[in-house]
Amino acid sequence: MKLGKQSWRFSNAVYLASTGTTAGPLEKQGPIGTEIDKTYDKLHCGEKNWEAAERTLMREAVDICLKNVNKKPEDVDFFMAGDLLNQVVTANSIAKEHQIPHLGMFGACSTSMQTLALAAQFVDSGFADSVLTAVSSHNATAERQFRYPTEYGGPRPKTATFTVTGAGASLVSKKESPIRITEATVGRVIDWGIKDVNDMGSAMAPAAADTITHHLEDTGREPSDYDMILTGDLSSVGSPILREIMWDRGIDINGVHQDCGLMIYSPNQPVFAGGSGAACSAVVTYSYVANQLKRGKLKRVLVVATGCLHNPIIIQQKESIPCIAHAVVLESIGGE
Amino acid sequence: MEFLWAFVIGGLICVIGQLMLDLFKLTPAHVIVSLVVIGAFLDSFGLYDKLIKFAGAGATVPITSFGHSLLHGAMAEANQHGYIGLAMGTFTLTSAGITSAILFGFIVALIFKPKG
Amino acid sequence: MGSINDPKQYKKNIKAFHPKTNYFVSCLKAFIVGGFICLIGECIEKFYLAFTDFNQNTVGNPTVATLILISSLLTGFGVYDKFGQFAGAGTLVPVTGFANSITSAALEHKSEGVVLGIATNLFKLAGAVIVFGVVSAAVFGIIRLTINNLLG
Numbered sequence: 001m002k003l004g005k006q007s008w009r010f011s012n013a014v015y016l017a018s019t020g021t022t023a024g025p026l027e028k029q030g031p032i033g034t035e036i037d038k039t040y041d042k043l044h045c046g047e048k049n050w051e052a053a054e055r056t057l058m059r060e061a062v063d064i065c066l067k068n069v070n071k072k073p074e075d076v077d078f079f080m081a082g083d084l085l086n087q088v089v090t091a092n093s094i095a096k097e098h099q100i101p102h103l104g105m106f107g108a109c110s111t112s113m114q115t116l117a118l119a120a121q122f123v124d125s126g127f128a129d130s131v132l133t134a135v136s137s138h139n140a141t142a143e144r145q146f147r148y149p150t151e152y153g154g155p156r157p158k159t160a161t162f163t164v165t166g167a168g169a170s171l172v173s174k175k176e177s178p179i180r181i182t183e184a185t186v187g188r189v190i191d192w193g194i195k196d197v198n199d200m201g202s203a204m205a206p207a208a209a210d211t212i213t214h215h216l217e218d219t220g221r222e223p224s225d226y227d228m229i230l231t232g233d234l235s236s237v238g239s240p241i242l243r244e245i246m247w248d249r250g251i252d253i254n255g256v257h258q259d260c261g262l263m264i265y266s267p268n269q270p271v272f273a274g275g276s277g278a279a280c281s282a283v284v285t286y287s288y289v290a291n292q293l294k295r296g297k298l299k300r301v302l303v304v305a306t307g308c309l310h311n312p313i314i315i316q317q318k319e320s321i322p323c324i325a326h327a328v329v330l331e332s333i334g335g336e
Numbered sequence: 337m338e339f340l341w342a343f344v345i346g347g348l349i350c351v352i353g354q355l356m357l358d359l360f361k362l363t364p365a366h367v368i369v370s371l372v373v374i375g376a377f378l379d380s381f382g383l384y385d386k387l388i389k390f391a392g393a394g395a396t397v398p399i400t401s402f403g404h405s406l407l408h409g410a411m412a413e414a415n416q417h418g419y420i421g422l423a424m425g426t427f428t429l430t431s432a433g434i435t436s437a438i439l440f441g442f443i444v445a446l447i448f449k450p451k452g
Numbered sequence: 453m454g455s456i457n458d459p460k461q462y463k464k465n466i467k468a469f470h471p472k473t474n475y476f477v478s479c480l481k482a483f484i485v486g487g488f489i490c491l492i493g494e495c496i497e498k499f500y501l502a503f504t505d506f507n508q509n510t511v512g513n514p515t516v517a518t519l520i521l522i523s524s525l526l527t528g529f530g531v532y533d534k535f536g537q538f539a540g541a542g543t544l545v546p547v548t549g550f551a552n553s554i555t556s557a558a559l560e561h562k563s564e565g566v567v568l569g570i571a572t573n574l575f576k577l578a579g580a581v582i583v584f585g586v587v588s589a590a591v592f593g594i595i596r597l598t599i600n601n602l603l604g
Contacts, residue, residue: 043452049563050452140452149560150452151527152577153536153543153552154364155357158471192462202466206459241456241469248456270537273471339494346490346546347483353541354482358473364544365577368553369584371545376588380596393493396512397519397546398486402581405512406589414597422593426586432513433520434582437551438574440524445558445570451530 004218007185008117010124016116016179016330017130017171019286020065022057024139024165027275027283030265035287036166037064043140043165050150054083054090054138057167057279062094062134065169073098076171077128080119082111083136084163084278085145090136100132109233110187110307111135112168112282113326117184119172120328129174136167137277146197146312160198161235161276164264168282176333178294183329185215189309191322197308197315201238201261201273204306207323208234209245211304215327216251223253227298230289232281232305232325233261235274260284281305285330293332300331338392345387345394368399375403379411405429478540485535485542493519493546516547523548527555553577 003009021036028039038060040046045053058081066072079098081091082105095102107114112135119131140150142163148154172181190210194203208231216222223229223246234242239259246253260281261274285303292298304327315321349371356367375398378384384404387395395401406426413425427434456465497515500506506514526532532552536543543549557576561569575582 044449050450051563140450143452144560148577149556150450151530151533151552151556151559153527153533153549153556155537155540155544158473192459194463199470202469205466206462237469237471241466244456244469339491342494343487343491346493347487347542350482350486350542350545351479353486353545354479355475357541357544358475358478365580367541367544368549369580372581372585373588376585376592380592391490393497393515394487394490396497396515397490397493397548399545399547399550399581401512402547402550403585403588406585407592410589410593411596414593419594419597422590422597426589430585433516433547433550436517436520437524437554437578440521441551441554441558441574442570444524444528444555445562445574446566448528448530448559450556450559450562 003183004214006214007183007218008121009183010120010181012124013174013176014120014123014181015173015175015177016181016290017173017175017177018065018068019290020061020063020068020169021283021287022061022064022167023279023283026269026271027164027166027264030269032263032284032288035291036283037287050138050140050144051085051089054085054136054141055093057138057165058083058090058094058134058136059097061136061167061169062098062132065132065171069171071171073100076100076130076132078103078122078131080105080115080131081134082106082115082278084108084142091134094134107324107326108307108309109276109278109280110305110324110326111278112232112285113303113305113328116170116172116181116328117186117326120181120184123172123174131172132169133172134167134169135278135282137163137165137279139163139165142277156272157198158272159201159237160272161200161233161261161274162271163277164275164280164283166279166283168279168286170286178333179290180331180333181328182331183219185211185218185327187211187325187327189322189324191320193320195315195318195320197310197321199237200276200308200321201235202241203308203321204323204325205234205238205241205245207325208242208304208306209249211325211327212246212253212302213249213251215302223251223256226256226300226302228258228301229253229256230285230301230303231257231259232307233274233276234259234306235261235276237273263288293330296332296334298332300329303328303330341391342394345391346397349398349400371398371400372403375400376407379404379407402430402433481538482540482542485539486545489543489546489548519546519548520551523551524555527552528559550578550581
């Protein structure tokens with residue numbers, strides 16, 4: 001059911017039935033490393049190249065997600081997945097392996113909530129009984145596609161973000177489980193003129209602010225109605241900017257705002273301003289946050305996955321970075 | 337003394353590069369390209385040769401010396417063969433550097449695996 | 453200053469949120485590391501002068517080649533990029549940075565094969581240096597040669 005201008009309320013009960021997360025070595029050493037289902041000690045994840053490593057991360061996340069609820073790929077109606085590589089090749093490869101009817105998705109780092117929102121909508125409207133979603137990113141595949149070769153010594157500024165190596169998968173279904181998906185807000189593309197790809201936090205903060213503002217308007221809620229408003233990858237630069245933008249709009253999110261990019265790494269790790277990438281919001285949401293919701297430690301969380309929709313060519317052509325944010329509300333149905 | 341000047345002059349050229357990165361927000365590629373062009377320019381009036389005589393490796397190791405060597409080799413040939421000589425001599429002095437960079441780069445790429 | 457919600461002024465208004473670059477520290481790091489690489493170069497040069505028949509005019513060749521070998525190996529072992537993040541221009545500006553740009557590009561594209569991966573991408577980053585070096589040498593060369601000719 002449409003709610004306000006750009007939100008949906010899932011009037012039939014839709015649940016986050018299962019999740020699966022995988023990550024690389026740096027994420028393993030991070031504060032939520034123990035919450036992640038499977039971690040690798042090597043960035044290559046036992047594969048011969050980076051792209052194969054990213055496929056392994058997504059394949060494992062999907063397998064874990066299905067295994068948690070004793071499902072097989074053929075039990076799932078649709079697969080919605082995306083990643084950061086050209087033509088979302090990682091997601092397409094996994095879809096090929098599992099032979100589930102597949103919709104490739106691209107929303108850059110916002111793909112995690114884009115897929116989750118649409119999966120919930122499919123199930124809510126009765127077009128599917130269960131939908132599997134997955135996103136992945138890999139530090140080295142992203143580096144070589146968007147920046148420089150991984151061994152290149154050119155220094156990066158402090159505002160840069162560090163692409164998370166990992167993958168997150170989720171199963172959305174009608175079957176009752178501890179986490180309910182209640183609302184979603186589809187974001188608009190916002191571009192306030194930032195051209196620096198080493199400053200994506202600043203570029204994405206206005207997109208996150210736009211989506212949060214409209215979400216609160218559409219649902220008629222206050223920030224305090226949420227235990228946590230979780231942004232995807234604004235990092236230590238974009239997070240305070242978002243809070244300032246919201247404060248200026250008369251909305252105080254200071255007490256409830258958290259950022260996945262700051263939760264996945266500890267401040268002493270060499271990750272510049274914090275984590276980014278499609279897996280950043282997915283890994284944090286589907287591991288730590290999902291566990292907190294299951295236990296009832298968190299009651300209602302707004303996950304706002306933020307994404308930069310540029311490619312290296314338009315940046316070299318001096319265009320600014322178009323950004324988007326999609327939001328999904330997750331609620332605990334009780335817990336202990 | 338030669339060692340000290342190599343350190344100081346080499347370090348100062350790197351500081352110029354660092355200021356280009358920090359102050360002018362240039363990309364690494366723009367910094368290197370600018371320094372090469374500056375090096376070629378300083379070959380005029382033998383300025384860079386004086387710097388090499390003074391600082392040794394402090395002037396030959398930074399990338400500015402690449403621009404200087406390209407022009408220096410070109411001018412040496414040009415003195416004998418005129419404008420055509422410019423094209424003949426461009427790579428004479430930099431041959432060792434470019435050849436070894438290609439060769440070692442290729443061999444290392446064959447042997448190693450990127451670490452990330 | 454105006455509101456942070458003004459998209460036109462946004463870029464200017466968020467400057468306060470950006471971490472400050474300590475120019476002194478970054479320049480000091482570049483100075484020490486860059487100077488140290490040149491010092492190593494000077495030592496290598498002295499070595500070749502003492503033990504081989506290279507003279508003051510030709511000794512630059514083996515010196516640069518040796519530094520390039522060291523840099524290529526450090527790139528292969530995956531440590532040059534770590535130095536680079538610390539030293540900034542200190543490892544970028546010396547000829548070792550040039551070798552790193554060639555080796556890192558070749559290494560990164562190894563997975564696409566020897567011809568289309570390594571060989572095609574070898575000059576992906578370093579190509580600009582050679583292009584601008586040659587073009588600027590040609591421009592300055594033509595100017596200087598013309599002036600010399602005019603002056604007789």
